[in-house]
Amino acid sequence: MTSDNLSGRKLYEKIGSPKTVLAPMVDHSELAWRVLSRRYGAELCFTPMFHARLFATDEKYRKKMWGDMDGDPEKDRPLVVQFCANDPDYLLQAAKLVEDRCDAVDLNLGCPQGIARKGHYGAFLMDDWDLVYKLINKLHKNLKCAVTAKIRVYDDWEKSLEYAKMVLSAGAQFITIHGRTRDMKGQKTGLANWNILRYLRDNLPKDQVFFANGNILYPSDLKRCTDEVNCDAVMSAEGNLYNPGVFWTKDNDKEKQFPRVDKLLREYFEIVKECSGEASRVAMKSHFFKLMYEFLNVHKELRPIIGRTSVSAPFEEWEKIVQQVEEIVAKIYEKEDIEKLDQITDGPTEAWGGHYKKVPYWRCQPYFRTVNGEKQNMRELEVAASNKRKNEIEEEDRKKVKVSAA
Ligand SMILES: Cc1cc2nc3c(=O)[nH]c(=O)nc-3n(C[C@H](O)[C@H](O)[C@H](O)COP(=O)(O)O)c2cc1C
Numbered sequence: 001m002t003s004d005n006l007s008g009r010k011l012y013e014k015i016g017s018p019k020t021v022l023a024p025m026v027d028h029s030e031l032a033w034r035v036l037s038r039r040y041g042a043e044l045c046f047t048p049m050f051h052a053r054l055f056a057t058d059e060k061y062r063k064k065m066w067g068d069m070d071g072d073p074e075k076d077r078p079l080v081v082q083f084c085a086n087d088p089d090y091l092l093q094a095a096k097l098v099e100d101r102c103d104a105v106d107l108n109l110g111c112p113q114g115i116a117r118k119g120h121y122g123a124f125l126m127d128d129w130d131l132v133y134k135l136i137n138k139l140h141k142n143l144k145c146a147v148t149a150k151i152r153v154y155d156d157w158e159k160s161l162e163y164a165k166m167v168l169s170a171g172a173q174f175i176t177i178h179g180r181t182r183d184m185k186g187q188k189t190g191l192a193n194w195n196i197l198r199y200l201r202d203n204l205p206k207d208q209v210f211f212a213n214g215n216i217l218y219p220s221d222l223k224r225c226t227d228e229v230n231c232d233a234v235m236s237a238e239g240n241l242y243n244p245g246v247f248w249t250k251d252n253d254k255e256k257q258f259p260r261v262d263k264l265l266r267e268y269f270e271i272v273k274e275c276s277g278e279a280s281r282v283a284m285k286s287h288f289f290k291l292m293y294e295f296l297n298v299h300k301e302l303r304p305i306i307g308r309t310s311v312s313a314p315f316e317e318w319e320k321i322v323q324q325v326e327e328i329v330a331k332i333y334e335k336e337d338i339e340k341l342d343q344i345t346d347g348p349t350e351a352w353g354g355h356y357k358k359v360p361y362w363r364c365q366p367y368f369r370t371v372n373g374e375k376q377n378m379r380e381l382e383v384a385a386s387n388k389r390k391n392e393i394e395e396e397d398r399k400k401v402k403v404s405a406a
Contacts, residue, residue, distance in 0.1 A: 008173035008209040011146050012232065015078035015103050018043030020222060020247040021176070021211055023237035024082040024108065024150065031070050032272045032280035033287060034079075037240060039267075040256060041219075041247030044078050044233065046150075048279075049108045049122075052085035056093035067277025071101030080148060082106040084121040086131060088138035095143050104146040107135055109167070110178050112152070112185045123152050123182040126163070133170040140171025150176040150213070153196050155385045160196060161203050168208065175204075176211040176235055180384045190382035191215055197229040211235050214384075217366040218357060219249050219257050241290045243364035258344055258363040261295045262329035269322050273315060284318070285311050292325070294361040299328055329362050 006014060022029055022037045024046035029037075034045040047070070054061040071079050081102045085091035095105040109132060111122025125132050139147035149172040153160040164175060177200060179192030192214020201210050212225055213235040225234045239246040244264065248256040255263070268287065272280050288306050289296065296303050302324065309317055335341060344363070347356045359365035 006146065006173075008146070009207050011103065011173055012209045016043065017232070018078065019226070019233045020044070020249070021233050021235035022046060022240055022247075023213065023235045024049050024080075024106065025237050025241070027279075027283050027286065028237075028241060030279035030283050031067065031076060031277060032268065032275040033283065034076060035271050035275065036264075036268050037244050037247065040244040040259075041249060042240070042244075043247075044080065045076070046080045046082050046106060046235075047102075049082045049084050049111065050094065052083040052094040053087060053090040055083065055097065056090050062097070064278045066098065067275075067279065069276050071098065078103045080104045080106045082108050082150070084108040084111060084116065084119075085135055086120045086125065088134050091135055092138050092142055095139055095147075099144045102145060104148045104173065105139055105143060106148045106150055106176075107132075107139070107172075109149055109151045112182045126152070126154070126182060129163070129166055133166060136167060136170035136172050146173040148172050148174040148176070150178065152178050152180055152182055153193070153200075153385050155181055157196055157199055157385060160385070161200055164200055164204060168204070174209040174211060176213055178213040178235075180214055184382070184384055188382070190384060193384040193386055194225060194228045196385045197231070201230050213237070216240075216246060219246055222247070222249055239366055241287075242293055242367040243291075245364055246366075254344055254363075258359050258365060260329060261292050261362055261364060262326045264291060264364055265322055265325055269318065282311050285309070288321070290367070291364060293367050294359075294365055295325075298361050332362055 020041055020043045022034060022042040022045040026048045029046055029048050034042070037045060048065070050065050051061070055065065070076060071081070079102045081095075081098045081104075083091060083094055083105065085094070085107065091107070098105065108122050109125055113122070116122035117124050120128075136147055136149060149167045151164065151167060154163065164177065168175060177197055179194060179197045180190065184190045194212065194215070197212045204210065210229075210231045211233045212229040212231040216222060216225065216234060216236040216239040221239075222234045225231070236246055243258065245257045245259050250256075265288065268291070269284075272284050285306065292302070302321070305324075306321060309321065332338065342360055344360070345358045347358065349355050357365075
């Protein structure tokens with residue numbers, strides 16, 4: 001670690017002790033989205049994962065991913081820049097290019113996709129601890145800013161703990177733990193396990209800066225997660241994509257926690273127009289679809305219009321879509337009984353300790369992935385690293401019985 005670097009806890013305090021963290025998301029946590037998310041309560045943001053070798057060697061790739069405004073001290077801090085890598089030299093070369101415009105550089109150890117398997121990075125480095133150590137340590141020893149890491153868990157709790165300890169011993173200053181295993185993706189995403197996160201938190205040094213990731217649907221889940229895991233901050237990805245208001249905890253203002261799609265779309269669109277750089281522009285179409293997910297299930301006529309509008313179409317074309325949404329929602333608010341219709345209500349308490357909410361379709365709300373025709377989270381789902389631990393406890397109990405019987 002170089003001299004102007006700070007220890008994890010001091011750095012955390014220096015950047016304002018953030019409690020809410022926008023997750024790194026390929027093609028989705030780019031500058032414009034970060035600006036919007038910060039307005040709705042994200043206190044720390046991660047960039048999308050950048051490919052370290054390409055970032056270091058391919059200027060075209062770098063310019064596409066990292067524009068003049070990224071990391072701007074006024075608009076885009078605190079910021080963690082995330083890379084995937086499997087070569088310490090390329091990683092350092094890439095990180096050096098951003099070290100003056102961010103607060104930390106993060107190593108992605110969580111990506112479970114086929115492309116990461118093929119490229120030997122992300123969660124597939126969980127099989128190569130030696131390389132993980134070298135990657136983190138290289139940055140720790142040579143970078144001006146801090147290095148951090150984002151990991152997944154194994155089914156085995158002890159192994160997860162040893163892994164986290166190794167990552168920290170290499171020099172990671174903050175650790176983010178996504179409470180799902182590497183196999184939990186796509187149809188098998190299931191639920192993150194906050195119990196294993198609590199176990200890891202309790203068994204790592206008390207002063208360790210610890211971010212929990214997984215299962216955030218509503219603003220109220222942030223406190224539940226913080227209390228259950230005893231973490232410093234909570235990171236959200238999908239919850240934020242479908243509703244940036246998920247980070248709003250200052251009060252219960254529904255305009256902030258479950259914003260109207262017309263207002264949010266307009267606000268986001270105006271931000272994109274002000275953001276230089278290709279990434280914000282390219283990501284806009286996907287964000288339109290996600291922000292309006294429920295709304296488009298009702299106003300299906302808008303889907304093909306957005307679908308056929310090119311990401312590089314002039315802003316005037318996108319303006320027409322935004323206006324169309326504004327007109328539709330304006331009509332909804334002309335209804336006589338709108339006050340009654342515009343309520344957000346709680347459902348019963350579920351087995352997982354929280355409850356689902358009924359949110360009007362013209363407001364941003366969480367997305368429930370459909371698996372085999374059923375909405376996920378609406379039924380019992382596989383919980384990461386739960387069976388393994390249960391089996392281990394049973395085995396330990398069996399051994400104890402044997403010993404006492406002997
Ligand atoms: C669209 C999308 C892109 C993602 N890209 C990245 C990434 O670049 N780096 C990373 O570490 N995780 C990435 N993830 C994983 C998230 O950061 C997060 O760990 C995961 O979605 C679990 O959090 P959630 O339950 O709040 O969604 C991505 C997730 C989504 C939905």
